Amino acid sequence: METLRTENLIKRFGDLEVLKGIDLSIRRGETVVVLGASGSGKSTMLRCLNFLETPTAGKIYIEGKLIGRHEGDTVTYSASELNKVRAKAGMVFQQFNLFPHLTVEENVTLGPMRVRKMERTQARLLAARCLDRVGLVQKAQSYPAQLSGGQQQRVAIARALAMEPSVVLFDEPTSALDPELVGEVLLAMRQLTEDGTTMVVVTHELGFAYNVASRVVFLHEGRIHEEGPPREILVSPRTERMREFLRSHSLFRIPEPSARNDGQSEAPAERQQRTNPRSAECNIPE
Numbered sequence: 001m002e003t004l005r006t007e008n009l010i011k012r013f014g015d016l017e018v019l020k021g022i023d024l025s026i027r028r029g030e031t032v033v034v035l036g037a038s039g040s041g042k043s044t045m046l047r048c049l050n051f052l053e054t055p056t057a058g059k060i061y062i063e064g065k066l067i068g069r070h071e072g073d074t075v076t077y078s079a080s081e082l083n084k085v086r087a088k089a090g091m092v093f094q095q096f097n098l099f100p101h102l103t104v105e106e107n108v109t110l111g112p113m114r115v116r117k118m119e120r121t122q123a124r125l126l127a128a129r130c131l132d133r134v135g136l137v138q139k140a141q142s143y144p145a146q147l148s149g150g151q152q153q154r155v156a157i158a159r160a161l162a163m164e165p166s167v168v169l170f171d172e173p174t175s176a177l178d179p180e181l182v183g184e185v186l187l188a189m190r191q192l193t194e195d196g197t198t199m200v201v202v203t204h205e206l207g208f209a210y211n212v213a214s215r216v217v218f219l220h221e222g223r224i225h226e227e228g229p230p231r232e233i234l235v236s237p238r239t240e241r242m243r244e245f246l247r248s249h250s251l252f253r254i255p256e257p258s259a260r261n262d263g264q265s266e267a268p269a270e271r272q273q274r275t276n277p278r279s280a281e282c283n284i285p286e
């Protein structure tokens with residue numbers, strides 16, 4: 001069953017064509033990691049998927065349903081339809097944007113009560129379940145300022161889950177965190193994957209991609225340049241662009257095909273560069 005599908009998705013800002021025809025298909029329960037250099041269009045793609053940006057052209061289907069009324073080249077989107085789409089495609093941002101004057105529980109129940117018109121009692125039960133999924137039930141009555149950045153981001157994830165979306169879109173969810181807090185957020189995300197949550201994750205955490213993703217998509221200059229299972233694409237990238245991208249990510253050095261066979265022992269620095277992708281440096285426990 002396909003949760004999300006795009007056909008020839010194009011997005012332009014004035015003369016700048018950022019997405020040049022993206023064909024993407026996400027099946028239910030998949031965790032797709034999107035990689036790409038800064039400026040390659042990753043955020044724009046996610047923002048189009050939940051219509052924070054209106055696509056310039058192309059089609060987006062959510063659970064088999066084509067979004068918008070397509071008549072020839074003209075597409076019209078109704079506000080009520082887009083509100084439904086935004087609820088179905090939950091978004092988690094780099095900046096968590098919790099309301100500082102509301103408790104954790106109130107932050108999580110807000111969407112279900114306002115948008116889904118849920119009763120408070122029911123919304124609180126739902127919030128407790130969602131907070132439990134990110135390991136934070138005991139913080140329900142705390143305020144965001146009383147939490148670490150990692151905990152705040154987990155609350156933001158619980159807030160997205162509380163809308164019971166079909167797919168959760170993550171845009172660099174750990175990029176704003178201190179390094180020691182990254183692991184707890186990735187671990188919470190990994191648990192969601194194991195629970196069968198459908199996710200699209202833009203991240204530079206290649207260890208997460210390697211260990212958790214069902215598929216990796218590499219975006220380059222507004223196109224899907226390469227895609228495949230993480231243990232193929234990250235270990236044996238087919239294109240030079242992807243190899244270059246992986247080389248620039250110091251936490252994930254892919255071993256070069258072994259050329260040395262001269263009996264000399266390698267220097268420690270070289271050995272360091274050949275870090276096994278499964279190693280602890282990948283920031284996510286096996």
Ligand code: ADP
Pocket residue numbers: 013016018036037038039040041042043044045
């Ligand atoms: P990434 O997330 O991969 O770093 P983005 O999707 O944020 O890339 O941006 C891709 C390109 O689109 C960049 O050149 C960026 O400047 C441009 N861009 C993004 N949003 C806008 C916008 N609202 N208006 C104009 N240009 C934009």
Ligand code: MG
Pocket residue numbers: 042043044
């Ligand atoms: Mg971005």
